[in-house]
Amino acid sequence: MNCIFCKIVKGEIPSYKIYENSRILAFLDIAPVNKGHALIIPKDHYENIYDIPENLLKEMISAVKKISMAIKKSVDADGISIAQSNESSAGQVVPHLHFHIMPRFRNDGLKLWPQGSYDEGEMQEYMDKIKREVQ
DSSP states (O other): OOOHHHHHHHTSSOOOEEEEOSSEEEEEOSSOSSTTOEEEEESSOOOSTTTSOHHHHHHHHHHHHHHHHHHHHHHTOSEEEEEOOOSGGGTOOSSSOOEEEEEEOTTOSOOOOOOOOOOTTHHHHHHHHHHHHHO
């Protein structure tokens, strides 16, 4: 496998680790949105959120919370943004599940993504479609 994150897990590529346990690794992003921006990954390869076992995902979310609090405190951030993308059309660049934990500061220039709207009656239609798939 030629996955850059798997190579980081194996120690083939150096990283600045900030947290590690037997199943999860967190390290600083080499292209940070703001200094302190970290990535958290499962050590085993899962391409995206659809593939990961629920128990490991729950463990990852717990670690995301812990690391978010540590980053916020250590860099004196005003807030934290957490992002996770699935598939290239959603912006996933590395096909290995990962969460971004980004410290945020007032006036850091980052904006919320563009927001759209629904036409009359569309919210009900989309709600019905999604609810059918959830159940």
